[in-house]
Amino acid sequence: MDSYTSLRAHVDFAALRPRYFDSGAVMWDAGKLFHLHNPLKHPSSTGTTFGSTAFTWLDKIRLTRMVADLLLAPDIDPTTLIDAGETTWDFLKKRGISAQAVRRFFQPFFGGVFLDDTLSAPASLFLFYLKKFSSGRAFVPAGGIGALPEQMASRLPPGALRLDSPVVHLDIRDRRTANIMLSGNRIIHATQVVIATDEPATRRLLQDATPSREHTSTRVVYFSSRKSLYPDRLIVLPAGQDRLVRHFAQITNVAPEYAPDGMHLVSATILHDRGFSPEEIVTRARAEIAEVFPGTADALRFLHQRHIAYATLKSGTPPSSPWPNVHLAGDQISTSSIDAAIRSGENAARRVLENI
């Protein structure tokens, strides 16, 4: 998102050659397509915003009020939103959002953002994202998402970054001395350490036997197609919890360089495998996409699928360091977003400087 505050502070957006999504979504429910455009970003599309029958008039009024309040409120620090509190589901119900709007928009859209369509993520996290989506625009770098860490890494001194070097053990001698053991019996001597791994790895390194919090897994399936499925720079949200594909996008509508001329790239996000084999998942994902855009099944050629076993964390107590010179950062102590990961890195750097 170009509205991510910490990302803006550390990244040269123009050098990433951002390719922007339009602000909105294509919703699909039981054979009907609805287009939604954010009126703040696309004022000329009011026909498809307030004309959309995916929302009731009361939903539109309530959502507009919610967004207006958020835009007037101070920026939200995403690293402070780890507390469970009220769930997004309960919040939407309490604010009077209709079951139809939850089913057609909030569940597929924010279920895809949280990688959990029960909407059990904290309402405060939902409000953080709603503000970011209302005030900014989602983009992908022209060179792929890997261009983002590559740009950040390019600013480090030569030799500062060692890839493919897992840390196997931390030996903390005192508040100024740490030995970091890498695989292959290599050792780095340090005074301060920041651990920004996934939670199970962090707990192992901290020698903390507490079980890690529950987490979600996800799977992304990629197809190529000679036939364009739809023309919009929007993601598609099929309604219904019985579906395998939570959302999908013809990503080349946004970033044409992701496929050769005349070809389209489609990426589908799956939250629950439901015990299906990878082959069955591909077949079902293709069929679900073709149900939304009939006549496209034959054009969709399977390219690749990736299973991300450790995607987002559910609520609970994050790990903490018992040593004053070992600091934690990343999703594991904040919330799942690039902005929160960077902000927590800034916080860790501040603690390192205070401790020197």
Ligand SMILES: Cc1cc2nc3c(=O)[nH]c(=O)nc-3n(C[C@H](O)[C@H](O)[C@H](O)COP(=O)(O)OP(=O)(O)OC[C@H]3O[C@@H](n4cnc5c(N)ncnc54)[C@H](O)[C@@H]3O)c2cc1C
């Ligand atoms: C499918 C998917 C889509 C997403 N889309 C978005 C999005 O559109 N926008 C957004 O803001 N966020 C998105 N996210 C979330 C975002 O990717 C995370 O919030 C972010 O990557 C977290 O960064 P991190 O540094 O905390 O952890 P990670 O990126 O997971 O990095 C942890 C690193 O620690 C390394 N590691 C583990 N153990 C060791 C060890 N022993 N020694 C050394 N290194 C180790 C791992 O190899 C890994 O590189 C998405 C996540 C998923 C799964």
